[in-house]
Amino acid sequence: MKPRSKAKRIFVNRLIMAISAAVSGLFLFILGWVLYAVIMRGGAALNVSFFTRLPTPPGVPGGGLANAIIGTLMMTVLAIAIGVPIGLLAGIYLSEFGQESRFADVIRFMCNVLMGTPSIIIGMFVYALLVVPAHRFSGYAGAAALAILMLPVVMKTTEDILKLVPNTLRESALALAAPRWKVTLGVVFRAGKSGLLTGILLAIARISGETAPLLFTALNSPYWPRRFQEPTANLTVTIFNYAMSPYTDWQQKAWGASLLITVSVLLLTVIARFALAERRK
């Protein structure tokens, strides 16, 4: 090491520390800037008719995005109904049955690949699988795409949480002659309940703001979501369409929808974090 003066070394150290504090501050500032913009502009767009009315053509005042809010909720619920049970089962397999086997490693690898697959590619896959054969965009296809996005998240957290449950619990239940399924669902699941819930919440948070997989599956619609066999209105694709339009009242509605999405995603994330922190205590 080259000999360097003490003053210089201390100066360099202080400089780097100042830079690191400044960069951290900058990113908190950006977070604040994004939230500020969403709250100010979105807040101005929210009123009662935003939640109760159908959208109006550009230039016609009033109207709302009630159909998109309902459509998003419906698709999210259906996606949860499909994605969560499959994710839980696959997670149970990994932690309770597969463990260190070759096949379980393959499944883990596939889970990682799916986790990293860009959501727009999942949209293309569901398009080819469900939209092309049916010759129409549908709410079912949208929900299927969202379910696929949830799958690896639920699966991974389930495996991680169940692995934390001590083996002595399983052994004592099995010693009482309880069947394996009863041990898993009644004992192991109960021990990991809050953790599993956290995983599901995080998975829901992940799909709540997803747009790309809905573009080619659910598409969008200006009508009430009556049947799932048709293109289904949803908030995120509405934001995309409205933001790209030249009409200021549509753009304002897009900000309102953005606020709604941001608030729900951040709420879900914060609740999940606090539940997890509580558990660790």
Place this chain on the structure above:
Amino acid sequence: MKKFVHSSKSIRADIFFRWLTVLGAVIVVLVVGGIVLTLLLHSRLSIKQFGLGFFISRLWNPVTGEFGAASSIYGTIITTLIAMLLAGPAALVIALFLVELAPPKLSRTVGLGIELLAAIPSIIYGMWGLFVFAPFMASHVQPALAKTMPYLPLFRGPPMGIGILSAGIILAIMILPFICAVTREVFMMVPELLKEAAYAMGGTTWEVTRKVTIPYGLHGILGAMFLGLGRGVGETMAVTFVIGNNHNISASLFAAGNSIASTLANEFTEASEPLYLSALIELGLALMVLTFGFQAVAHLWLKSIRKTTGVGL
């Protein structure tokens, strides 16, 4: 449940339950296999028609049926490069701040803030980028860049706000939390003993970081970078909002361009011709290969550091 105990029924229920969980696991394999198969099958037409020339041709003309991926691939590479150049070092110094410098309470607050940044959906960054950040770039940042470095072709052309540069910066903001989270874990994995030994030799915090912490966790840090790279390449909505969507290759970073993901988001539902659709799906295939490659490298490196330290990430 007493009636199940020791009965053949209970054994059958157990076998059924086990196979049910296997089914759940197999579905994951089927989905991944299905994705790869779909991309391969549906891009056949385009692969046969254009061959390898697809990746170097700059033509993109749906009317005449000529498709080349060069502009989309160029845009993806340049925006991701800008994002990595900004987010990589930034994530490193923020992780340094969180682990070595900040008092625990502040560290937790900043950590939570970065985590929330990661949770905000892509489309929200798109809205912010298009309506707030791009005008700010056009009125403040881009004129300043053009003024200070007029000799660089990178900063020429009208400051429109939207374009490659803005897309790259927003991408940086989006991938930073992911890189930062992993880098922070890697920093925390370095044994205290090593660091204390270096401090005892009279090293300053930065010297200990540069000569002990970073070399020790180098594989992990590189893994974190590749994880961010894999994420940035596939990021769709935010980029689509601000990149300008133009099949164009320009030396200027102010110019509008496109990326693989933004081309897909914009044109997929409009593609009525089989060849057009097939060309888009071949783009999707290229994107899948890119993300898979980056993530494979990331996992390999992160795995190697986990083995050496014996601590889970």
